[in-house]
Amino acid sequence: MDGTRTLHRTLDLCLKVGEVLLSSGAGAADVVATMRALSRALGVRQSQIDVTFTSLAMSVQLDPDEPPVMQIRQVTQREIDYEDLTRVDHLVREVAAGRKDLDGARTELAQIVSSGHARPRWAATLGWGAMCAGIALQLGGGAVVVLVALLAAICIDRLQLLMTRRRLPVFYQQVAGGVVATVLAAVGTRLAEPFVHLNASLVVTANIIMLLAGIGFMGAIQDALSGFFVTGGARILEAVLATAGIIAGVSGGLSLCAAIGLEISGLSLPQFNLVGVTAAVLGGGLAAAAFAFASYAPWRILVPVGLLGGVGIVVTEFVAEAGFGRPWAVGVSAFLIGLFGYAVGRRFRVPPLVVVVSAVVPLLPGLSIYRSLFLLGEEGGTRVADGLLAMATAASVAIALAAGVILGEYVAQPVVREARRVEQRLAGPRLVGVTRARRRRK
Incomplete structure (x- = not known):
């Protein structure tokens, strides 16, 4: 008994x-x-x-x-x-x-x-705001853009929290977040117009990355690669549906702003020079650390995550400047994050999953998604092909991120005899959990 x-x-x-x-x-x-x-x-x-x-x-x-x-x-x-x-x-x-x-x-x-x-829930809200502020800085935004992105992120997080308490599905939360991001960016542009030029596109892009950050791309690709196709398929479907909500929300917000006369200007990217790369590294590091903070990660890992996120930005920019496409540049950076994320996690006693998911946040394809929506929404539909290409690039970047991180973990975690005995021929690297167990007989 x-x-x-x-x-x-x-x-x-x-x-x-x-x-x-x-x-x-x-x-x-x-x-x-x-x-x-x-x-x-x-x-x-x-x-x-x-x-x-x-x-x-x-x-x-x-x-x-x-x-x-x-x-x-x-x-x-x-x-x-x-x-x-x-x-x-x-x-x-x-x-x-x-x-x-x-x-x-x-x-x-x-x-x-x-x-x-x-941490209290309001602290997590401030973390999401700081994350969007870091993304805006990474994209070359000024002080006003960073401030508007921060305020928009706070509004989106509180709205989604309210919708969660009302038990509304994630799809509708993503749609609402996309609409709020676009409308607040347009309104902020109009209010700041007499005083300073505000690039609303950077605000929208930063908030798109905020909405993408909670989507489980990593777990979906890991499940698909390790043979758990049912779970991987369900996670991929969830990620696709949540991303579709973002696209629908931002697209609807752009149409609404155009209908009421709040035009949003085209996206201007930062130049690849010492100043631009420095701002991108600082912004990317801040975004990675802020995401970890908003996800209640231990304090001791915030600085290492920020440093790893900044290194990821540097690698991505230099690989892209060498002539490789954006997916390849992001994939190489994600591979290095996965490679070093395992060592960082062991050093600071946290699962590698916490490190790698946070560090790749600045590399999420919010820029490609916004560019695609902007091109597809242009009057006359003259750049539909460019818009579809940008959307395909966004999908490629998302896959490259997850696949690169997991490949880095494969290289970082050699398969030893004890791990094989415990895992019993399970494929895939370990992002959480132990690899050895001490057997106890009853």
């Missing part, structure tokens, strides 16, 4: 850990490998784990003549909290090392998931 009760408690712990990982954007391969390592460390061997986009299932058959013990857990809430993800990762490592037993692990996990966020 006690053995059966312990087994149920072990499966429950593994499923709750998997839920935290999956809801925070971890890949299905990482979730399965972490749950299996945790169960083996607690003495449960030969477990079968199944992960889909909305549920987790785990079963154990102790004897061929007995029915299997099976538990299922639904994943109903998806909110990125890198502080909880880091604490759960540390908890799994403690159990795997034999320093924490089942009861202690269950108690600590209950404290983690019930303690709320590490």
Whole structure:
């Protein structure tokens, strides 16, 4: 009786850990490998784990003549909290090392998931504002552009928070965010017109990147590459739908502004010189660190993430200037971020997922999406082909980002014998979780 009760408690712990990982954007391969390592460390061997986009299932058959013990857990809430993800990762490592037993692990996990966020919600809103301000600076905007981008991001975040509480789907939240970004940029341009020139396009682009930052491109591509096609397909569909919401919102906002006489000027890009690259590096570093802050990442990782994000901007610009296309430039930069993100994560005791997702935020294809929408909306439709090409470039950049980061993790994490034994031939690099488990026999 006690053995059966312990087994149920072990499966429950593994499923709750998997839920935290999956809801925070971890890949299905990482979730399965972490749950299996945790169960083996607690003495449960030969477990079968199944992960889909909305549920987790785990079963154990102790004897061929007995029915299997099976538990299922639904994943109903998806909110990125890198502080909880880091604490759960540390908890799994403690159990795997034999320093924490089942009861202690269950108690600590209950404290983690019930303690709320590490920072107040208004601090996260300010983080989103700082992220958009950094993107505006990265694109060459002046002080007024940076300020308007910050205020627009704060308004968008509060609006989306209100819509979340009303249980409106993410698609409608993205549409509303795109409309608000465009209209506020146009209004800001009109108000600032007598005093200073305001490039509203930079504000819209910064807010597009803010809306893109929460989309799970990384987990979707990782699942597809590691053989979890059902989960990967669901995540890709979610990402496509959320991106379509952004496109619909910004497109509708541009049409609305044109109808009421609030024209938005074309996009002017910063020049590739010492001043322009310096501003881009500072802005990109600020955007990466601010995203990590808004996602409740531990304080100790903010500066390394900012530095890695700035390095990513430098590499991207120099590769692009060498004659490579934007997707290749972004892919090379993402590869280096994935390569060094693993070492940075280990050094500062956070999962590499926290580092790489935050560091690639300045490289998201908000610029290509806005350029595509602007060209497609030009009067007379004379540049439709250019607009479609820009949209294809945006899709290529998104894929290059995720694929480059994951390739960097492949190179950074050599497959050792212990990792193969724990993961049992699971494909893909580990962005969350342990690679070794200390087996405990009951």
